[in-house]
Amino acid sequence: MLTKTSRRKALLPPQKVSIEEYFRAxxxxxxxxxxxxGIIKKMAGGTFNHDNLAGKVVTFINLFLEENNLLYLVNGSDTxxxxEQYNKFVYPDAVVICEKPEFYQNRKDTISNPLVVVExxxxxxKEYYRTLxxxxxxxxxxxxxxxxxxxDRKHVSVYTKQPDATWIVRDYDGDDATAILYAIQQCPLSLKRLYRGLEIANP
Known part of the structure; x- marks a missing residue:
């Protein structure tokens, strides 16, 4: 049972911390x-499918870059x-950088110039990733x-920024589809290869 003191603490807004305190912790x-x-939020652990898909995306993009001698860098979920505008530090599942990373205050674990983000x-x-x-x-x-x-299904959505700063969304479904990453010289992601070996329920 909650005491009066614990109830009062539960009603208080979370205490904000500085960026320096966040990095130390x-x-x-x-x-x-x-x-x-200023608010620190613990990330949930990934499922088997989550980790497998994130790893395959990194692998397939890297293979395409090597085969075409393209100068991009691909990192996983530790970067x-x-x-800046929202004063946030977030972890993507994968990130692609064009040629050279720009490190935040020379920190080698934090970049400020992502070209492509994969979640x-x-x-x-899913609602948070699609919106906020x-x-x-x-x-x-x-x-x-x-x-x-x-x-949970064989589906990939690709949001691509246009020259006029608008965004186009392309959806890809099923084994016969190949998602195209236009920001990386039209890098293809075959959904059949991406989801191979995973138990995916029919929609």
């Missing part, structure tokens, strides 16, 4: 946390992204493409 933690304008959706995160997190990413000048990979 994150460096010691075995779990990942995002920073949202944080700085979102693998779950039931608990997409809005946050769009404030980054270098950001040109957003890739959302479903883990």
């Amino acid at each position: 994150e460096g010691k933690s075995i779990y990942k946390h995002e920073y949202h304008d 944080k992204i700085r979102i 693998v959706l779950s039931d608990s995160t 997190k997409y809005e946050y990413y769009r404030t980054i000048p270098s950001f040109k493409e957003y890739v959302l990979v479903h883990q």
